Amino acid sequence: VNQMKDVAINLTEFVGTAPIGDTIGMVIANVDRDLFAKLHVEGDYRAIGILSARTGGGPQIMAADEAVKGTNTTVISVQLPRDTKGGAGHGSLILIGGQDVSDVRRAIEIALENVPTRFGDVYNNQAGHLELQYTARASQACHMAFGAPEGQAYGLIAGAPAGIGVVMADTALKAANVEAIDFASPGFGTSYSNEGILHITGDSGAVRQAVISAREVGEQLLGTLGDTPMNDFPSYI
Amino acid sequence: VNQMKDVAINLTEFVGTAPIGDTIGMVIANVDRDLFAKLHVEGDYRAIGILSARTGGGPQIMAADEAVKGTNTTVISVQLPRDTKGGAGHGSLILIGGQDVSDVRRAIEIALENVPTRFGDVYNNQAGHLELQYTARASQACHMAFGAPEGQAYGLIAGAPAGIGVVMADTALKAANVEAIDFASPGFGTSYSNEGILHITGDSGAVRQAVISAREVGEQLLGTLGDTPMNDFPSYI
């Protein structure tokens, strides 16, 4: 956990940082047209918001999902570098588009505020990590990044090294009546990260139960390779 | 080297760990059908075995090759995350299929037992690593992962940073009358790892001689960037 720095910098682009994952939020009020054309996004926006992190894909995407719910903005790009500073997972680059810079600034602020909560069910030890995410109502970021149906419950279940994620996924699908959207692994649907990641949807109670069941199994399995996996922020699920 | 932990966990899926590479072995007796359909494997299996590691692709694949020789099982997926916990190479996710859970459990046990031996010719220093593998008789895992002809001798020659692997490969092919199956490098045939990897086949004596010649050159070259490269287990070649 890196502490929030009390930084006074004189850049209108800077919005703030989150206290975990080397996460930084920025805005560009009127993005250069040549640059925008090379960002591989659809649509046409004057203002863009940027959420960028060394560690964490899921937490930042879930945080962006909250951000676009409450603002007149849209997630226009989700890119997942193979990062985590030597860890097994992803970092993230999330771009948010809007017509008004105040909208995208507010979206980035909301996202930064939500990042710590969304690290609440990320558990680490020397050998790897587990990540669990849950929302009763997925929005546009979860749809774009994970294929989650908008407005429905969504759950993410990840384990690293990847094989732990396979067993967690099997546990989740047997624990409750949920639908598997997709399963990502080092060679399919990740940026060669060492994770097994199940995406589920369904009834909100069932999705939550599936996530919780998988977490218990993941903690035991990852614990065989090191210390008891620990989270840096309180569990929210 | 992390020591084998004496773990007593109450999960039927857990088989064991190997004392290197954060390697864990697991089985699922009757895999969820929705999950199986999303694992990107061919064939139809009720039971799957899982060998998963943060560090090491070659050693675990060679260990799985021994495992499928002696059991009624088949390697159905080999995926290589870009991992090694900040190192230059791969981790691994290997799935083994069988009709009977006792078969796949035995296969995973054999693989775990063979992992340390297969790290015997992995040499590390601050700047990178070398990996050498050799078998007089390749089986189905080496065929699937490396294109090795089944039943014939096979050798793997890798150096990191990748350029060292290029010189090792040239040395190997000039040292003995062997056939180059393929050469992998950061942009071709790896998951963007920083390795140059030659796969060879041919007469068993020639393959072994080529591997040994390349090892000597690799040790000198990698040594120019740091300490003398060291292995964690005894050399087996």
Add this chain to the structure above:
Amino acid sequence: VNQMKDVAINLTEFVGTAPIGDTIGMVIANVDRDLFAKLHVEGDYRAIGILSARTGGGPQIMAADEAVKGTNTTVISVQLPRDTKGGAGHGSLILIGGQDVSDVRRAIEIALENVPTRFGDVYNNQAGHLELQYTARASQACHMAFGAPEGQAYGLIAGAPAGIGVVMADTALKAANVEAIDFASPGFGTSYSNEGILHITGDSGAVRQAVISAREVGEQLLGTLGDTPMNDFPSYI
């Protein structure tokens, strides 16, 4: 920074090392034909030079650009592993072809000599890095790797985590009348590195001004996530 070692090794292939990035230079006088056919390069060369590093793509490519200017050689492959030993960027594997081993040896020597200079505008802190490169006259390596027009000014502007590179790119394009060649990011044009990278060309003064403007913004942004970013060699831009 790792110091240049005074190594006496008895290998004709070894040329030398650079004191940063775990960079090693080698040559093969008469490369094995089977290996050459598997290196994924065009053209036909008897002698190849090899520049290989754990940390750094841009610096080594710029150094190779100087090397091919002064020798009868050609860069025939640029591959960028996802490396930097747990950092956010790339390592490199650069192959240089020539008909005469003395030419490629000289090219590798020039490249190694130029590597430290080209790390002069690489700035690091705990959270990431910035990289700036500039040349008044791009040569064949910059053309092959970055699409830079040969003979014209070229600039590289990179920030990590990637979002910092987006803001730096916007700043650069607004600071001077330059042309954006391309913008690379985790999902496009990188090996899943956590970088945003702008490539620019144009009038040499404008390119240099754009690079300098982006550097100032990048230093402030990256500084919000950690200490003031520092370079290991003197700035050259």
